[in-house]
Amino acid sequence: MEPRYVMVLDTRRCVACSACVIVCKTENDVPEGGFRDWVVSETRGRFPALSTENRSLRCNHCAFAPCIDNCPTGASHRGPGGTVQIDRVKCTGCKNCISACPYDARFVHPRGFIDKCTFCMHRKGAYTACQTVCPTECIHFGDANDPGSEVSRLLATRDHKVVAPEAGTRPRVHYLV
Ligand code: SF4
Ligand code: SF4
Helix, strand or coil, X not given: CCXXXXXXXXXXXXXXXXXXXXXXXXXXXXXXXXXXXXXXXXXXXEXXXXXXXXXXXXXXXXXXXXXXXXXXXCCEEECHHHCEEECCCCCCCCCHHHXXXXXXXXXXXXXXXXXXXXXXXXXXXXXXXXXXXXXXXXXXXEECCCCCCHHHHHHHHCCEECCCHHHCCCCCEEEEC
């Protein structure tokens, strides 16, 4: 069966250190001012009963991807393992995809094309760069079609959620809660 790549992040382990953000910059030569991933901290409750949830965010590689549907040139397309990729040569920089993305996951690269997380597909489905440096090992990446994979085990045994499910895009980045 074809792989179906997903990312599973453990909000109970993330300490918002931003190591994932920094290594992504280096690994993918992300230009100044652009980000392929970023971290948010959300505090809930009423003092003193407060709790904070940290989430490392990125493109969700949505199963129903409005960025692909709204790309007039085919630059935004379905890549290996169901990922969402951008062909830099076909991209005209029209920004339709930026307008269509409910997650603000894309940015304009200074060289004129649109950029975003690729799930490190240049590593051909092996560990993503962010995963390798996370000091609390809260980032997991793998094939959800493989019942023996770590991501399948986590999704089967832990409560999890996606960001803004109401957008209807079926994100493939899952957060353990
Ligand atoms: S998060 Fe945005 S850029 Fe990524 S696949 Fe979904 S709609 Fe496209
Ligand atoms: S900016 Fe590029 S990827 Fe985005 S819709 Fe336009 S051509 Fe497609």
